[in-house]
Each structure stands twice: as structure tokens, then as C-alpha cells.
Amino acid sequence: MFVRLFAFAILPALLLGAPAKKQTVGSGRGENEDMILSATLYTTPADVKELIGDDLGGHYMVAEIKIEPKYGKTINIDRDDFVLHTDNDGSKTTPFAPSQIAGSEALIVSQDGAKEKKGGLMIGGIGGGIGSTGSDPGNTKVKVQNPGTQKETPLEKLLREKILVEQKTAKPASGLLYFPMEKQKLKNLEIRYGPQASRITLRFK
Numbered sequence: 001m002f003v004r005l006f007a008f009a010i011l012p013a014l015l016l017g018a019p020a021k022k023q024t025v026g027s028g029r030g031e032n033e034d035m036i037l038s039a040t041l042y043t044t045p046a047d048v049k050e051l052i053g054d055d056l057g058g059h060y061m062v063a064e065i066k067i068e069p070k071y072g073k074t075i076n077i078d079r080d081d082f083v084l085h086t087d088n089d090g091s092k093t094t095p096f097a098p099s100q101i102a103g104s105e106a107l108i109v110s111q112d113g114a115k116e117k118k119g120g121l122m123i124g125g126i127g128g129g130i131g132s133t134g135s136d137p138g139n140t141k142v143k144v145q146n147p148g149t150q151k152e153t154p155l156e157k158l159l160r161e162k163i164l165v166e167q168k169t170a171k172p173a174s175g176l177l178y179f180p181m182e183k184q185k186l187k188n189l190e191i192r193y194g195p196q197a198s199r200i201t202l203r204f205k
Contacts, residue, residue, distance in 0.1 A: 026186045026204030035075055036068040037193055037200045043186050052162060052176070054155055056101060061181050063095075063191060065164050066174040074170045079163075084179040087188040095177040098159035103152065 025047050027040045042048050042062045045055035051062055061084065069075045085092040152160075164175030186204050193200045 023186055028191070028202030028204045030200040030202050031070075032194070032198045032200055033070070034073050034198070035070055035200075037202065038066040038068075039191050039202050039204075040064040041186065041189060041191065041204050043184065043189065052158065054158070056178065059180060059182050060096070060101070061179045061184075061189075063177045063179065064174070065177055066172065067164075068172045069170050072170055074168055076168050077164065077166055077173060079166055079177060081194055082177055083192045084181055085190050085192060086181065086184045087190075088184055091181065092192075093179055093181055095179050098156045098163060098178075101159060101178055102155035 024044045025040065025042050027038070029036070029038045031037065040063070042051050042064070045058040048060060048062050049055040051064070056062075063082075063084070065082075067075070067077060079097075080094050083092050083094055159176075159178065162176045164177055165173065167173065189204060191202045193202075
């Protein structure tokens with residue numbers, strides 16, 4: 001009897017003392033005069049793999065985007081209008097196309113740098129390089145593979161089928177965006193959409 005009472009007494013203390021699980025997936029919603037924007041951001045390789053079946057080498061965060069035009073307005077969806085920004089070091093990036101991730105134009109992103117392979121070209125960090133401005137404390141490197149006449153890879157096809165389509169539309173649209181960023185906490189991240197005058201900024205819960 002004493003053992004049973006002791007177990008019931010200590011259980012709440014153990015539960016209270018357990019560390020909270022780090023949140024790595026979050027959703028945000030915002031709007032301007034033309035549209036409502038919703039996004040769910042997947043920040044870790046495990047999250048990305050659960051979403052699309054591939055972790056993209058561990059170097060990407062994926063945003064699940066939904067756009068709802070207001071009042072029958074026609075809006076222009078351009079993926080380059082989206083920016084993923086981190087408060088941690090000020091880095092920001094626009095999304096990559098499927099061919100840049102898994103096709104003949106693939107860019108290999110690495111925080112620690114990557115060894116240059118024969119026939120390739122290594123160029124400077126994501127922090128101050130392609131699709132981004134800001135610092136590069138992680139010494140991120142991007143390797144550009146030689147473009148060729150290769151057929152579309154299965155992964156490239158998958159990413160293309162799921163990506164947010166660039167279009168002019170008055171109807172709701174949804175799809176994925178692939179951002180070359182890694183090892184950032186969800187609480188430090190935000191997605192910005194559009195020019196300053198009508199910008200929508202999403203933080204994640």
C-alpha cells in the first residue's frame with residue numbers, strides 16, 4: 001500500500017520535471033487587402049521527410065503555403081516574393097526550384113562546406129550568396145553541379161508536383177516552397193511575402 005501511494009505521489013513531480021519537447025513545426029496566418037496567406041513551416045530533416053518522403057539531404061526547410069484571394073481579385077503568385085528570414089543571424093533566402101534541389105542544376109548546400117567534386121563549381125555561402133543577404137556564420141557552401149541534358153529525376157518530379165505553382169489566379173491556391181536553410185529554431189523564423197507596402201509577415205506557433 002505504501003509503495004502504491006509513493007508511486008502516485010512521485011509521478012506528478014516526474015512529469016513536471018520532464019523537459020518540454022522542442023517544437024519544430026508551426027503554423028502562421030496573415031493577410032493584406034488582396035489575399036489571406038497561411039503557412040505551415042517544417043524545420044527539421046525529420047519533419048521534411050514525414051511531409052514529402054525525403055529529407056532533401058537535411059539542408060532545407062519546407063513551407064506548406066495556402067493563398068486565398070479576397071473579393072474575387074486576381075493575384076500574381078511569384079515564388080520569389082517569398083522570403084524565409086531568421087532572427088538568429090539575420091540570414092534570409094528565397095525558395096529553390098526543384099531543378100536546383102534534385103535536377104541537373106542541383107545546388108548542394110552544406111553548413112560546414114562541401115568538398116568540390118570534379119566538374120563542379122563551388123560558390124559562396126547562402127548567408128550572402130544565392131537568394132539571400134546577410135551574414136554567414138555557419139560557413140555555408142553551395143555547390144553548383146554542371147547542368148546537362150539529364151532526364152528529370154524521381155525526386156525532382158515529386159518536388160515539382162508538390163510545389164506552389166506560379167500563376168495569376170482569383171481562386172485559392174496551395175503548394176510547397178523549399179527554402180535552403182537549416183539548424184534554426186522555429187521561434188526565430190518568419191516568412192515574408194510581398195513588397196514593403198503590402199507585406200505579410202508570418203511568425204509561427
